[in-house]
Amino acid sequence: MSTIDAASSASKTAPHRGDPVTPAKQRLDNEPGEAVDTQSVRELLERGRTLTTPVLRAAVDRLASPMDTVAAYHFGWIDTDGRPSSGDGGKAVRPALALLSAEAAGAVPETGVPGAVAVELVHNFSLLHDDLMDGDEQRRHRDTVWKVHGPAQAILVGDALFALAGEILLELGTPEAGRATRRLTLATRRLIDGQAQDISYEHRDVVTVEECLDMEGNKTGALLACAASIGAVLGGADDRTADALASYGHHLGLAFQAVDDLLGIWGDPESTGKQTWSDLRQRKKSLPVAAALGAQGEAATRLAKLMAADAKKSQAEFEDFDEAEFAERAALIEQAGGREWTSQEAQRQHTTALAALDSVDMPGRVREQLAALADFVVVRQR
């Protein structure tokens, strides 16, 4: 238990409503050798942050005013009044992966830094634009950029971060940088495809599990795949090695997203920084919902009926639901097996991610650290 709590950087010892990660946790505890090496993960994330943040900040400083300030607010480096802030910059899994990826190719971790920075820039470009498109008012417990600085700045600064990503990589001036940028560009296109799918799914009654996995592969898998291979590419790895590392990252991303989908319904608002039943309020067709609607039986039938009626309601009517109505839907999803299926899916993706590492010849320590990161992703609580 202490292992898991410590691995979650927002760990709380108070009991969580819904206890979202129990299934995954139990499964990990039951499989010897797969328990999370917390100390190692904490150090990896910290190393990623320490090596990446100064370079990321220097890159953002290149932006003209007021975009530099807006970006600094987005990253949590300053508050709404421009005062320095030690905000929550996220879990920093991507930078940690990019650095390990360089080491997997036999290079020093520093070789992966421009890749880590570029991936972080693209990730944050997508957050800025997605928050605006989705109308999300909160991220990481703070008002989103479009809410504070207006839609135009959210668009503009997102664009600028995307451009900056290519700039940072290509100024290395090496053939490896060209290959890395190409991979990042392709990943970005998949990121955009995923957001397009996400938007279109919101207007549909039913989304299949396959469609949902495809969307999540684009929206989350592609950039984690890039993070897990970009350091290796910068370190001179061949395409076969880079592809294997990308496959690890892709499945890690799908495991991450499955856990995210569980937290989106059953997560503790204090840990996630979101409302209770957050994804249900947004009518998000996430994995537990897709799996439940695809199941047989009374609970699935009742859920389908409720959700078909919900789909006809205006957003305002829908948001007027009281807690009990969302709780009812969440209970039906669970009864129909959507929660359990998603937990198992996280585990399946975790296993596939680790298997992808087998084809790569890398130092044993690096392999263990990549495995520890994969474990961490599955047991996190936010």
Next chain:
Amino acid sequence: MSTIDAASSASKTAPHRGDPVTPAKQRLDNEPGEAVDTQSVRELLERGRTLTTPVLRAAVDRLASPMDTVAAYHFGWIDTDGRPSSGDGGKAVRPALALLSAEAAGAVPETGVPGAVAVELVHNFSLLHDDLMDGDEQRRHRDTVWKVHGPAQAILVGDALFALAGEILLELGTPEAGRATRRLTLATRRLIDGQAQDISYEHRDVVTVEECLDMEGNKTGALLACAASIGAVLGGADDRTADALASYGHHLGLAFQAVDDLLGIWGDPESTGKQTWSDLRQRKKSLPVAAALGAQGEAATRLAKLMAADAKKSQAEFEDFDEAEFAERAALIEQAGGREWTSQEAQRQHTTALAALDSVDMPGRVREQLAALADFVVVRQR
């Protein structure tokens, strides 16, 4: 006269209100050897379109649904109902430049095609986002994408076109492609800087001529500089040659923008597809306004007073002005010398653009065609 009319692809023989291009035209006619070779320019633009459009369409076809459709609507290839359309795809100056740029480096024009396509993708990414940020409802005589398909699609498809630009170049897999992408990325950052300046200037009473030129250099000059050098880079030119061609493109862009600023106030709505006094309605701090406000004398003083009062009005009050009130402001700008100064500025930038070509060793025919394109840009009527 016939020379100029034929050079403008939207030429009308009916007299134009305001006759926006007379000053530039007269100056060109008065300088022997600088008259526009219309036949040559028409062929150059046509060649750019013919070689670039199929590759551009194939690139856009890579986008997932519905982004491919939204992009096809934006480019004018289909109408709002999805029916094929032979819409107005713009003047195609950038593709023509990219192809000539390859020839300036001794390569075949086809070498410049991926560069032309990438530049067009970035240009249209910026149009999609700018139209949304600026709230512009019309472009090229049609409803803008955000108006037809909603803000989310305008953001998403813009992002996708930007990503596609890097993809198209980097899949060439050559060191030249890496250099070309780096130049395009830097140009895109300047494009974004320019839009940020444009937005911030709208909230200010006065913008100096220097600030206006800086903004226009970013917003228009940078991408034309890239178009004019990207073909040469792909053709293996060294940085010195590419920089000289970029300088030609930069000043060509400033000349283009000066003419655009004249058309934005005195252009014929039938040619420009915009409202009368379009830039004045949008309170745009364009060159003629900046030059007039920076001048001495009665007209400048009266204009400054009017505009300071205008700045206090709401957008709705402001748009309620009748034609005579805008006409009064336009007349004051002209009396204060803003129109004449901007005409002369277009000419100065045109001269500087041509001078930049002197340092590049290129075939005489290519030099003449680059000069003809520069002439065309200064005398255009839309």
